[in-house]
Amino acid sequence: MWVALVAPLIGSVMMSLSFGAASLAPSDVGLALLSRLPGLASLDPGLSGGEQTIVFDLRLPRLALALLVGASLSVAGVVMQAFFQNPMAAPSIIGISAGASLGATVAVVSGAGAGIGFAGLGAVPVAAFAGALLVTALVYVLSRRGGRTPVGVLLLTGIAMGSLMSALAALVLVMGQDPSRRDLDQVVYWMLGSVAGRTWTHVLVVLPYIGIAGVLTWIFGRDLNVLTLGDDTAWYLGLNVEQVRLILLALSSLLTAGAVAVSGVIGFVGLVVPHLMRIIAGPDHRALLPASALAGGTLLVLADVVARTIAAPTEIPVGIITSLIGAPFFLYLLHRRREYAM
Amino acid sequence: MRSAVASVMGEAVLEARGLHCGYDGVEVVTDVNVALRRGEFLALIGPNGSGKTTLLRALAGRLSPASGQILLDGEPMHSRPRQKVARLLAVVPQISSPPFEFTVGEVVAMGRTPHLGRLQGERPEDRAAIERALALTHTERLRDRPVTELSGGEFQRVVIARALAQEAPLMLLDEPAAHLDIGHQVDIFDLLLRLNRDEGRSLLCVSHDLNLAARYCDRLVAMAEGRLAASGAPAEVLTEERISELYRCSVRVETGPGGRPRITPLSALAGVDAP
Numbered sequence: 080m081w082v083a084l085v086a087p088l089i090g091s092v093m094m095s096l097s098f099g100a101a102s103l104a105p106s107d108v109g110l111a112l113l114s115r116l117p118g119l120a121s122l123d124p125g126l127s128g129g130e131q132t133i134v135f136d137l138r139l140p141r142l143a144l145a146l147l148v149g150a151s152l153s154v155a156g157v158v159m160q161a162f163f164q165n166p167m168a169a170p171s172i173i174g175i176s177a178g179a180s181l182g183a184t185v186a187v188v189s190g191a192g193a194g195i196g197f198a199g200l201g202a203v204p205v206a207a208f209a210g211a212l213l214v215t216a217l218v219y220v221l222s223r224r225g226g227r228t229p230v231g232v233l234l235l236t237g238i239a240m241g242s243l244m245s246a247l248a249a250l251v252l253v254m255g256q257d258p259s260r261r262d263l264d265q266v267v268y269w270m271l272g273s274v275a276g277r278t279w280t281h282v283l284v285v286l287p288y289i290g291i292a293g294v295l296t297w298i299f300g301r302d303l304n305v306l307t308l309g310d311d312t313a314w315y316l317g318l319n320v321e322q323v324r325l326i327l328l329a330l331s332s333l334l335t336a337g338a339v340a341v342s343g344v345i346g347f348v349g350l351v352v353p354h355l356m357r358i359i360a361g362p363d364h365r366a367l368l369p370a371s372a373l374a375g376g377t378l379l380v381l382a383d384v385v386a387r388t389i390a391a392p393t394e395i396p397v398g399i400i401t402s403l404i405g406a407p408f409f410l411y412l413l414h415r416r417r418e419y420a421m
Numbered sequence: 422m423r424s425a426v427a428s429v430m431g432e433a434v435l436e437a438r439g440l441h442c443g444y445d446g447v448e449v450v451t452d453v454n455v456a457l458r459r460g461e462f463l464a465l466i467g468p469n470g471s472g473k474t475t476l477l478r479a480l481a482g483r484l485s486p487a488s489g490q491i492l493l494d495g496e497p498m499h500s501r502p503r504q505k506v507a508r509l510l511a512v513v514p515q516i517s518s519p520p521f522e523f524t525v526g527e528v529v530a531m532g533r534t535p536h537l538g539r540l541q542g543e544r545p546e547d548r549a550a551i552e553r554a555l556a557l558t559h560t561e562r563l564r565d566r567p568v569t570e571l572s573g574g575e576f577q578r579v580v581i582a583r584a585l586a587q588e589a590p591l592m593l594l595d596e597p598a599a600h601l602d603i604g605h606q607v608d609i610f611d612l613l614l615r616l617n618r619d620e621g622r623s624l625l626c627v628s629h630d631l632n633l634a635a636r637y638c639d640r641l642v643a644m645a646e647g648r649l650a651a652s653g654a655p656a657e658v659l660t661e662e663r664i665s666e667l668y669r670c671s672v673r674v675e676t677g678p679g680g681r682p683r684i685t686p687l688s689a690l691a692g693v694d695a696p
Contacts, residue, residue: 164520166520299539301534302539304531305531307521307523308528309514311478312514314481314482315481315507315510315511315512315584316531316534316535316587317503317504317507317508317534318503357521357522361522362521362522363523363527
């Protein structure tokens with residue numbers, strides 16, 4: 080199983096580094112990568128200075144960020160599905176991503192995130208985290224019915240909450256900008272999601288959030304398994320349910336916020352990937368979480384390759400690609416599963 | 422013979438004292454004093470809405486008392502860590518459909534949760550407990566089936582197997598035979614009786630089936646409108662007067678096999694029960 084996940088990952092990495100406005104031979108890119116490892120300098124295929132810049136300074140950080148964001152959104156989706164005991168939950172579907180983007184845009188517009196460097200960019204993920212946490216908690220409280228979260232109530236609450244958060248985020252962006260140069264590009268970027276033009280700074284800013292939250296989530300794998308059996312059963316099996324729920328709430332919000340802070344709202348990754356991985360890796364979270372992280376990274380890297388090559392030299396926001404794949408998948412799931420009747 | 426066992430039964434292992442509890446300020450259980458004694462097989466009976474499930478959830482520590490106390494081995498349950506309580510007390514709740522496609526084997530293995538640390542793998546004794554639980558409930562052949570594909574009766578047995586894998590000396594069961602045909606009902610109650618007699622497990626079982634409760638249990642506790650209405654040996658509790666009062670229907674009570682009461686419902690319609 081792991082080979083089936085790692086092989087596509089490597090393939091997508093090579094495609095991501097090779098394809099784009101300037102196409103390079105994947106073999107050259109591969110050799111150039113290897114030549115940077117200690118003791119393998121002799122493999123250097125002799126890329127030009129410009130090509131080196133494209134691969135190592137433009138595409139590699141963008142690739143790293145896409146991997147991180149895809150993995151993060153997928154793991155967040157897995158956690159939310161267990162948290163809500165409902166396989167239709169995902170960050171972008173129930174408004175969590177929109178909440179994070181509201182937090183992030185407030186930070187950007189207020190100037191907290193405008194400064195260059197670590198400290199300035201650091202405010203964006205923190206604000207995104209606050210927004211994600213707030214929305215998750217609100218959706219949870221509003222859609223709980225007698226200890227369960229019915230899928231209809233969850234989805235409708237999440238859609239309404241997501242619309243509200245998106246509208247607020249757009250309002251903040253439009254009103255908050257300098258009137259002389261108001262433009263909607265920023266709005267489009269936050270609403271549709273993109274990893275274009277990302278640098279190593281972006282990667283380093285969110286890596287600690289996503290990395291730590293990801294590892295902690297995996298440690299709670301057994302708890303996630305037990306939680307899917309329902310709150311009462313989880314309690315009877317010795318889980319301090321309310322406490323574990325709070326931790327999971329924080330972790331899934333952190334994962335979503337980390338992704339949104341650097342890439343805007345990229346939809347449906349957290350829904351599509353966990354569903355496919357349940358088929359391949361099974362529902363046990365101790366395997367499902369790492370499998371979803373790998374596959375989520377692969378999916379977003381591939382979507383990003385499509386986003387920047389399909390209409391080259393114009394770049395399409397990658398969120399459009401994931402929604403084009405994810406929305407029909409979501410409809411298919413709703414249609415297929417009888418128990419999702421409202 | 423069973424009543425002789427009952428008379429030498431031990432001290433209270435799980436006890437509600439002056440218990441009041443409910444949901445959102447609405448009191449469902451009022452001033453209940455009840456004790457499960459060590460080695461006892463107790464049935465909790467009463468009409469729909471009389472507070473049986475609420476009392477069971479309170480006894481399991483899931484529902485905090487509004488006032489009064491739940492004592493486990495003489496100590497307040499809420500002062501103990503959850504994981505330790507779950508090693509002593511297993512619960513079989515009313516079943517609801519599972520949302521994810523875990524296999525039967527995986528679900529039963531989750532019964533070991535209270536015995537394992539977050540990152541600890543299954544030990545040989547864990548695997549032995551799981552195998553034993555599967556064997557006792559005749560669910561071995563279902564091991565690799567997703568629980569989402571089981572019938573209600575099959576899933577009920579899996580839930581019981583999960584509780585058995587917990588290897589707790591106390592078990593609380595909410596309608597463990599509700600979804601089963603008569604053959605599986607007898608299977609489950611025979612299993613419970615075996616666990617009670619051979620292994621000394623203390624069992625409390627909510628049941629709507631008065632005949633099964635009378636056949637298998639040492640003692641019956643009846644609830645009505647959130648209060649305790651009666652407690653005693655099956656023949657003492659299950660009289661025609663009390664049943665008609667509790668359930669608002671006419672029954673005939675005769676003596677069945679083993680000297681246990683046997684209850685036959687009588688129709689209110691003319692002619693149905695005519696000779």
